[in-house]
Amino acid sequence: MTLNKKPHIVVIGAGLGGLSAAISLATEGFSVDLLEKNDKVGGKLNILEKDGFTFDLGPSILTMPHIFKALFDRAGINMDDYVSIQTVEPHWRNFFEDGSTLDLSSDPEIMQQELLKLGPNTPKEFARFLAYSKKLCEVTEDGYFAQGLDSFWELLKYYGPVKSLQEFDVFRSMDQGVKRFIKDPKLVDVLNYFIKYVGSSPYDAPALMNLLPYIQFGYGLWYVKGGMYGMAQGLEKLALELGVNIQVNVEVKEIQHEAGYASAVRLADGSVLKADIVVSNMELIPAYKELMSGQEKEIKRIEKYAPSCSGLVLHLGVDRIYAQLAHHNFFYSDHPREHFKAIFHEHKLSEDPTIYLVAPCKSDPAQAPEGCEIIKILPHIPHLDPNKPLTAEDYADLRERVLIKLERMGLTDLRKHIVSEESWTPVDIQAKYYSNQGSIYGVVADRFKNLGFKNAQRSGVLKNLYFVGGSVNPGGGMPMVTLSGQLVRDKILADLSKQ
Ligand SMILES: Cc1cc2nc3c(=O)[nH]c(=O)nc-3n(C[C@H](O)[C@H](O)[C@H](O)COP(=O)(O)OP(=O)(O)OC[C@H]3O[C@@H](n4cnc5c(N)ncnc54)[C@H](O)[C@@H]3O)c2cc1C
Numbered sequence: 001m002t003l004n005k006k007p008h009i010v011v012i013g014a015g016l017g018g019l020s021a022a023i024s025l026a027t028e029g030f031s032v033d034l035l036e037k038n039d040k041v042g043g044k045l046n047i048l049e050k051d052g053f054t055f056d057l058g059p060s061i062l063t064m065p066h067i068f069k070a071l072f073d074r075a076g077i078n079m080d081d082y083v084s085i086q087t088v089e090p091h092w093r094n095f096f097e098d099g100s101t102l103d104l105s106s107d108p109e110i111m112q113q114e115l116l117k118l119g120p121n122t123p124k125e126f127a128r129f130l131a132y133s134k135k136l137c138e139v140t141e142d143g144y145f146a147q148g149l150d151s152f153w154e155l156l157k158y159y160g161p162v163k164s165l166q167e168f169d170v171f172r173s174m175d176q177g178v179k180r181f182i183k184d185p186k187l188v189d190v191l192n193y194f195i196k197y198v199g200s201s202p203y204d205a206p207a208l209m210n211l212l213p214y215i216q217f218g219y220g221l222w223y224v225k226g227g228m229y230g231m232a233q234g235l236e237k238l239a240l241e242l243g244v245n246i247q248v249n250v251e252v253k254e255i256q257h258e259a260g261y262a263s264a265v266r267l268a269d270g271s272v273l274k275a276d277i278v279v280s281n282m283e284l285i286p287a288y289k290e291l292m293s294g295q296e297k298e299i300k301r302i303e304k305y306a307p308s309c310s311g312l313v314l315h316l317g318v319d320r321i322y323a324q325l326a327h328h329n330f331f332y333s334d335h336p337r338e339h340f341k342a343i344f345h346e347h348k349l350s351e352d353p354t355i356y357l358v359a360p361c362k363s364d365p366a367q368a369p370e371g372c373e374i375i376k377i378l379p380h381i382p383h384l385d386p387n388k389p390l391t392a393e394d395y396a397d398l399r400e401r402v403l404i405k406l407e408r409m410g411l412t413d414l415r416k417h418i419v420s421e422e423s424w425t426p427v428d429i430q431a432k433y434y435s436n437q438g439s440i441y442g443v444v445a446d447r448f449k450n451l452g453f454k455n456a457q458r459s460g461v462l463k464n465l466y467f468v469g470g471s472v473n474p475g476g477g478m479p480m481v482t483l484s485g486q487l488v489r490d491k492i493l494a495d496l497s498k499q
């Protein structure tokens with residue numbers, strides 16, 4: 001196939017990965033159609049206004065804002081004119097069953113005082129851990145992120161075998177990496193729980209994932225003023241100004257192809273849209289299953305890129321204020337191993353889950369009516385598994401267990417104060433975003449399954465088909481999927497320059 005100088009690109013899906021790809025490619029002068037099946041852009045970065053509350057349905061923590069800024073910078077635009085962000089303090093408040101709490105803060109003085117609560121040596125241990133985390137982060141940024149390295153072999157070639165094995169700490173689990181430095185079991189649990197950013201288990205994920213604390217401490221923890229959805233709106237505005245043709249309520253049903261190249265997409269209304277290049281923000285495995293036939297061999301090859309966990313997402317509007325909460329809170333399980341084993345090995349609901357609770361009104365009271373606040377609760381739970389199906393009753397039982405645990409741990413009468421509720425199970429998440437088995441972060445990071453890698457962005461099936469988002473490198477979470485959109489631009493430009 002001969003490509004025009006500036007080929008026409010169709011992007012399937014307007015999640016952050018698709019938006020970032022569309023913006024990055026339009027900035028280079030490509031004509032881009034961005035097709036989204038839902039009624040608005042943003043994908044899992046989603047919003048719902050109900051009963052006077054504004055619920056951010058997806059992400060609540062923004063990290064690495066420079067990755068978002070890079071989209072605006074390259075287009076010659078100041079991000080501050082489109083999206084306003086603010087830092088959040090403390091980063092997290094951690095609650096334990098014995099009634100103690102521990103704040104994580106970007107302020108070294110406060111952090112020192114908090115760590116001293118755990119013993120005189122803890123600040124030193126933490127400082128050594130953070131230096132290790134920083135090193136992991138720097139080595140990853142240098143090649144994997146900046147160069148868009150897309151396989152273990154590319155990594156070996158770029159870094160050399162010794163650096164790859166030693167500096168990425170490949171033989172340890174995340175938990176083992178934490179325990180090299182930290183003795184206090186509570187702090188071990190807290191640092192292990194940074195795995196929440198990628199929906200995996202610290203006992204299975206490679207120690208490389210210990211880069212996550214440095215990402216938070218080094219680059220800060222941010223909130224988008226007026227609600228997280230503001231990031232999707234800012235990116236949508238930028239995309240439109242760059243000439244991206246965004247169409248919502250448009251579902252792609254098929255990627256058509258000839259002689260090993262994608263040639264068009266067929267839409268739900270039967271119409272066909274020609275394309276020189278296709279970028280899919282639909283996850284890899286669902287795309288091969290639903291949009292192309294005969295891909296069983298490729299699907300088998302990429303099975304190791306299994307889904308991350310899902311979540312039971314409870315958005316509660318309550319008619320009182322819980323003063324003890326910070327913006328971000330974690331209520332720990334006394335049995336973390338059992339909790340992660342239940343999710344990732346037994347595919348059942350944890351009896352005693354660690355609970356992530358977001359109270360966004362602490363930074364942004366306007367999200368709820370006066371005297372009220374939002375309590376968003378997100379215990380991680382297994383992705384959908386046809387061999388171990390969970391029922392609506394199972395999810396309802398977990399909801400009750402979680403609310404009772406929170407009441408026991410200080411949120412007095414929580415259930416009595418609920419005046420509005422919106423609950424999402426993995427079934428809803430799968431149906432809304434077509435994620436693989438209801439996963440919320442794309443691919444699980446598991447050193448035995450995939451060394452923490454995701455599939456390559458270039459399709460192994462069609463030469464001009466590429467993927468962005470949580471199912472491909474560099475992985476899930478807001479900043480990573482946004483980076484994937486920028487890296488796909490680089491790959492497309494490199495591939496075109498060879499033709
Ligand atoms: C409850 C929750 C909490 C989270 N918390 C955080 C957090 O605090 N911080 C963080 O960084 N990350 C968080 N995440 C993860 C983060 O939201 C995701 O990693 C990221 O938004 C995924 O972006 P994406 O572009 O890969 O995919 P998606 O957002 O899923 O976008 C894919 C888009 O493609 C569309 N699509 C799929 N198939 C088709 C088709 N055939 N035709 C047309 N359109 C199609 C979908 O409708 C969707 O809009 C959270 C996620 C959830 C659900």
